[in-house]
Amino acid sequence: MPIKVGIPSALLFYDYYPLWITFFEELGADVIVSKNTNKEIVDMGIKNTVDEACLPVKVFHGHVLDLKNKVDLIFIPRITSVSKYEYICPKFCGLPEMIKYSIKDLPEIIDTNIDFRKSKKNLNRTVMEIGGYITKDVKKIKNAFEIAMKEYSRYKDLIKKGFLPIDTLKKDIYSKGDFFRGKAKVLLLGHPYNIYDPHISMDLVQKLRKHNLTVVTCESFCEEAMNEKAATLDKKMFWSFGRKILGTVLSAIKNDEICGIIYLSSFGCGLDSVIGDIAERRIRRDSNKPFTLLTIDEHTGEAGVDTRIEAFVDMIKWRDEHENNLSPHRKFIHSN
Ligand code: SF4
Known part of the structure; x- marks a missing residue:
């Protein structure tokens, strides 16, 4: 045996x-x-x-x-x-x-x-x-x-090729055709064991795909480019997770295809509290992309997460529809 x-x-x-x-x-x-x-x-x-x-x-x-x-x-x-x-x-x-x-x-x-x-x-x-x-x-x-x-x-x-680790677990991956959605991409940040586990993440990847958004993660970015960006940080990241997440953030903030960023963090995770904070500051300082931080633990309810995702997606759609109406000073030039 x-x-x-x-x-x-x-x-x-x-x-x-x-x-x-x-x-x-x-x-x-x-x-x-x-x-x-x-x-x-x-x-x-x-x-x-x-x-x-x-x-x-x-x-x-x-x-x-x-x-x-x-x-x-x-x-x-x-x-x-x-x-x-x-x-x-x-x-x-x-x-x-x-x-x-x-x-x-x-x-x-x-x-x-x-x-x-x-x-x-x-x-x-x-x-x-x-x-x-x-x-x-x-x-x-x-x-x-x-x-x-x-x-x-x-x-x-x-x-x-753009598949996420969770997609590779599916049999017959190429015939599914379900993984790449609209041109608009959402960057989903966080530890792989949070974002790819459908139960822990409350199926966040699929929920975003249902809104016709293509989901990208740290794994979707070129490792060399990500490392180059991470090397520009004031201090060297000695946590592998931190280097990957912050390298990805710095690569993504100037990427026009990325229309929004979500950070899925674990309550009680020391790394997330530091990395999430640095990531949020850099995103808000150097880009105007919608950003949301979702913190989960065993008591998190799905309804609350769904509401946050709906609001996030609405924000992306609103920006998409109104972008031409914004002046460089972020005030309406004209209204509909
Ligand atoms: S403390 Fe944070 S980095 Fe460590 S295992 Fe938990 S979630 Fe992962």
Whole structure:
């Protein structure tokens, strides 16, 4: 019987799922991905996490509980850094411990340390350590990782074509034709695990698409251009999330195709409170694009979010219809 490896579909799942699913499958494991986030998963997560945790971490606990009795191993790496000289949120470093202390009787956890802060020189060792949970055959692990990287490149190519990570999960992606809407683009900022999880985001991407808006995110922007812009900030961003979000903001504010910007933030997230504030100041100072900040937690009601989105879309439409009536001093030249 093949080993069953569980992958929680939360936190960095949307960024790396093709890589890890392919890797474990190529090693001969049965990969089981937790169910899509739903109310039951959120409730289980809340019940089994400390109150102070942010919503995405609580939701992650719910996904682990969903896998608990279905698998032999659960993949919860200890992620310190994914980019040179940068960190990701400290919650990721302590995640395996947090899970072990919060949830009893778990299967074995693959909690390999992922730390590329100094360089990616230890990538090989990291891959060998993760693969070592399934097999001791070094060649097999190497081959599996090569195939997984090819699959990951295919995924990255789809993102470069304008699909969002959430679209790539759909079968028959090219025949759907539902992803690219009107010429007007809305930039949706925030952590991937918030914006791409339909339950957490209350289906924000689809809601905007229903208004005939094309949704773009940090992932839609050229990484080099984004990095160049981020390098112009007064201080170097040592958080990878911050560099990406602020680099995207600086790339987007002069882009006429972007007609509005939404920041989806998690209540209680230290990074969001700093990055969201810098982003909002720069957007308001250097552009006149409509901007809205949506802060979510487990108590956020969908009706309130819908109202904010309706108001945001109305603002975009109003601007579109009245733009020619505005003087450079933002006062009406003539009225209809
Ligand atoms: S970055 Fe914010 S939302 Fe993400 S895990 Fe850390 S505290 Fe939670």
